[in-house]
Amino acid sequence: MDARRELIIERVLRCVELVPPGRVASYGAIAAICGIGPRQVGSIMRHYGSGVPWWRITSHAGDIGGDHHDAARPIWAEEGIELKPNGLGCRYADYAADMAELERRWREAIADLPDPDAVDLDASA
Template identity: 40%
Template sequence: MGDDDHELLEELPELADLVLAIVDQIPEGRVVTYGDIAAVAGSGPRQVGSVMSGYGSMVAWWRVLRADGRPPQGHEDEAIAHYREEDTPMRNGRVDLRRARFPLDEVEGVRPA
């Protein structure tokens, strides 16, 4: 993230700041679900979705997806292009969560709620 993004983060609600910090640490080719983030952030998947809807453009938003491996709704084509570029494991048009899921216990500064 650039300096301008860090300045904006100072103005974000606490949950948004936490969610974006988590997403920012997901490596290329790996993904998490809204529920994965919610479990460590102490919120619900819908709240994580709201954060991503409002602020996701600040991070690699395509690395956060639904529990069934489908990319974010309305952004499928762009997300799939990112998955291909990053060699994210896919199967039948969806991300293969078994192979691509990133364990959030490896994320710095985040403890499971």
């Protein structure tokens, strides 16, 4: 994996780690903060997200993707996140993290990382 990809992954995972308990953020919200697309966030979470609070990342409608519903439900209950009547997720408007605060905290958390667009791929090989 190249250095730029590793930096992008690290930036996304740090952002996910900052979503507070009892709150959620959508793939799109994380993507907007990190400067990538929502599908990239989904791919990163699928491959590298097991060590971060993955249950706090939802669709724009507050739904948990894939087959993670059963694993997320008890964690959500513990964090005070209530399921929608359809059982697929939460009401996003009720549980969304404060995105401005999340972005502020994320910028502090990535201060030690270089900008992925400034990484010299030839030097990292």
